[in-house]
Amino acid sequence: MELIMVRAVHHNQVNDVGVFKDVREDTGNFYTIIAIYGEGAAKTIVKRMALEGLFENNPDFKGNATYKDALLLMFKYYPESLMYDKEELYASDFAERKEAALNFLLAMIKSTVSMGEDIAQLLLREENINLIANRQVTINYFMDFTHIEENAGIFYKRVAERTFDILARDFLYKYENNRNEVAKRGPHELGVMVQEINRGAFTSLGEIAAFVKELPDSLITRRFPLMRIWDFILVIVNWVKKNPYTLFFTITLLVTLIYLIYQIRMRAVVADNDFIGLLEIGDVFLGEIIE
DSSP: OEEEEEEEEEOOEEHHHEEETTTTEEEEEEEEEEESSSHHHHHHOOOHHHHOTTTTTTTEEEEEEEEETEEEEEEEOOOOOOOHHHHHHHHOOOOHHHHHHHHHHHHHHHHHHHHHHHOOOGOGGGGGEETTTTSOEOOOOOOOOTTTTTTTTTTHHHHHHHHHHHTHOOOOOOOOTTTHHHHHHHHHHHHHHHHHHHOOOOOOHHHHHHHHHSOOSOOOOOOOHHHHHHHHHHHHHHHHHHHHHHHHHHHHHHHHHHHHHHHHHHEEEHHOOOOOOOOOEEEEEEEHHHH
């Protein structure tokens, strides 16, 4: 293969990540390559590949090599269709979001089998999770090995949180991405899931998947009328925060239109009234003189 970089994803002291293509082939295939520097992380990965078969059962793993002082890992690259951006298009109701969440968990199960929990957790960044038209989920491998120890021991909690975010996107939008607010104000089932996450009840990907499967295909938000009004106000406030310039130009346009309509109406009123001249000067009524 003769690879050239088509996009640099990120760079730090531990590893670089880029998207490459093979100039010898015109297949349309692209690859994610991770270059790991330094003896520490690179040696750990090489040792685990030799002893544990790291990445061996991952169909997206295309091989490894060394270049100068870097260990290179190559994975299949999937066209980016980020779930965060595409949920509204491809998973517009709760039943479809539930399906997308289960497909996400399936993708994580496949990754964890071949990579282990500590490396699989590096895939949980939103930039790695793609949702396509049939609600299938693909994973890219934009991994940052500087964070491999950052969340040790809470892998399942993080997966459950990401799953919840898929299921509850509409409600998170209302409550500024606050899961606890969704638990208090949203559907009962989502409140139960937040409680389970907070107490660390999920200890495997299978348990998370089983919980999601038991959810109904539609959720009912129980709300008193006043709380519905408050929820509507929150939606408006969140929209204003995200679109301040749009709001400013909209208000300006409306004020301008109202002023123009007012001016047109006033001119029409003046045109409809006949001017009958001066009828009074001080205390003298001129109507009698005119007669």
